[in-house]
Amino acid sequence: MAIHSRQFLLAARPVGEPKPSDFRLETVELPSPAPGQLLVRNIVMSVDPYMRGRMSDTPSYAPSWLLGEPARGGAIGEVIEAGTPTDLGVPPIAPGTLVLHDAGWREHALVEAHQVTVIDPAPGTSLSYYLGTLGMPGLTAYTGLFHIADFRPGDTVFISGAAGAVGGVAGQLAKLRGASRVIGSAGSAEKVRFLTETLGFDAAFDYHAGPVGEQLRAAAPEGIDLFFDNVGGDHLEAAISSFRIGGRAALCGSISGYNATAPRPGPANISLLTGKRAMLKGFIVSDHWNLRQEFLDTAVPAVQDGRIQVPETVFDGLESAPHAFIGLLRGQNTGKMIVRLAAAGS
Ligand SMILES: NC(=O)c1ccc[n+]([C@@H]2O[C@H](COP(=O)([O-])OP(=O)(O)OC[C@H]3O[C@@H](n4cnc5c(N)ncnc54)[C@H](OP(=O)(O)O)[C@@H]3O)[C@@H](O)[C@H]2O)c1
CATH class of the missing domain: 3.90.180.10 (Medium-chain alcohol dehydrogenases, catalytic domain)
Known part of the structure; x- marks a missing residue:
């Protein structure tokens, strides 16, 4: 027909x-x-x-x-x-x-x-x-945390774009797997409340409310071990400054530049990566569909019993x-x- x-x-x-x-x-x-x-x-x-x-x-x-x-x-x-x-x-x-x-x-x-x-x-x-949560964005969060940035229990984790599809799952998975502290950034006070009150983040800040570097240092005075980056720009620069020795970043996206009409400069502090023995690694989820069943085995029960919102x-x-x-x-x-x-x- x-x-x-x-x-x-x-x-x-x-x-x-x-x-x-x-x-x-x-x-x-x-x-x-x-x-x-x-x-x-x-x-x-x-x-x-x-x-x-x-x-x-x-x-x-x-x-x-x-x-x-x-x-x-x-x-x-x-x-x-x-x-x-x-x-x-x-x-x-x-x-x-x-x-x-x-x-x-x-x-x-x-x-x-x-x-x-x-x-x-x-x-x-x-x-x-x-x-x-149980589709491409959820798998992206899972892949970035566990197969790109080498998440370890006890890590202090910073997630940019945390109130979005990928970021929200990344933060909740990090908490589930034993992060010592999960910090998120988002674009409004309402989203900041949502991160801490509903998704269980330990701390969050509105990136419009002040320099990202200062807000991240206040939220993680001891530094961060893992950065899950959805935003790029000032967020990436702030994370590099806050890295502890051996810091690891999964470069998932850089939405702050998607509408840019000219190339944007990279982080001014990139040379800090050497002394911090730190790693930045990009990835694309479509290279990792083989992880889909492993991801669903973790995520479906956690959604069903409310551990993942x-x-x-x-x-x-x-x-x-x-x-x-x-x-x-x-x-x-x-x-x-x-x-x-x-x-x-x-
Ligand atoms: N590598 C991969 O395979 C892969 C797969 C999927 C997604 N991604 C990437 O992951 C990121 C998140 O994707 P998603 O699907 O979860 O989208 P999303 O986070 O649900 O939605 C996009 C969010 O980006 C934030 N945003 C917009 N402009 C911004 C700016 N200038 N600075 C900071 N934040 C800004 C907005 O939240 P605020 O209100 O907080 O600003 C918006 O809600 C994107 O960068 C995307 O390209 C990568």
Whole structure:
């Protein structure tokens, strides 16, 4: 059966902060799935900071979106029609199955069956969790802490962008695994309260309230062992100054520069790394999907019994997606920013 469906295209490449007019909504007719394809009714979709890079045409680890072509990104939906299975080594996927795929920013998607991940939500979890705390951002937090920055029980940990999707999970996982002290930075007094009162951080500060270096020194007078960096810029410089001997940083992202229109200088104190025998290491989560089951074995029970909280900020309807994305870059989210496209099972 052919269906009509709405999707967002990239209409213009932004200079600086993206605008709603950089996106265009169009209606398309989707045919029945070809052999090996699935027709999916999307239920929830993700907006993520890395999409800012995909809107530009500068080379990056994630391919740029093409002008006039549909935007892409993580989404979960229900298979409503399956093409004839092909011999690609995947078991047939029946209508009604819930799948995670990369064709978000649209109400319906035609996807290749061998490229989707079947989602069977564990009791006590919601579908949207698999785009956030139990999805790519959660796995990013887990990978950065335990496989990049070599977390050790007793570490004093500093997390920038701590009230967001990745940062919130990183802080909670560090506490669960025995960090002696977890400190977070975020962009408002309300988020600072949320970190200490709801997510269990030992200390937090608003990076607008004073120099990051001074606030970090006040929160961790003895220094830090591990830095999980989502922000870059002044946060990275402050962490280097606060490193103890053997400090370790997982460089996850540098959102403070994503809308920059000119190259930004690196940390002025980088030479301190030598005497501190410190390490900065970047990583991309897509290189670490092999850790997904190990991560879920830790995170699902902790979500189910409340040791890990799952904050979300939800926008409703496909037409709200550009606003959710722009709002994410402006810090309008606490926890994972989600766009709900349809009710599950409707
Ligand atoms: N390496 C990887 O594989 C990987 C995977 C996923 C995500 N990431 C990176 O991880 C970081 C967090 O991603 P996420 O999905 O969890 O997003 P998020 O933290 O949920 O949302 C982005 C947050 O960034 C903060 N922000 C915006 N502009 C800022 C600025 N100039 N200075 C400081 N903070 C700013 C805002 O919070 P405030 O209100 O606190 O400002 C906003 O809520 C991003 O850098 C992203 O690119 C990397």
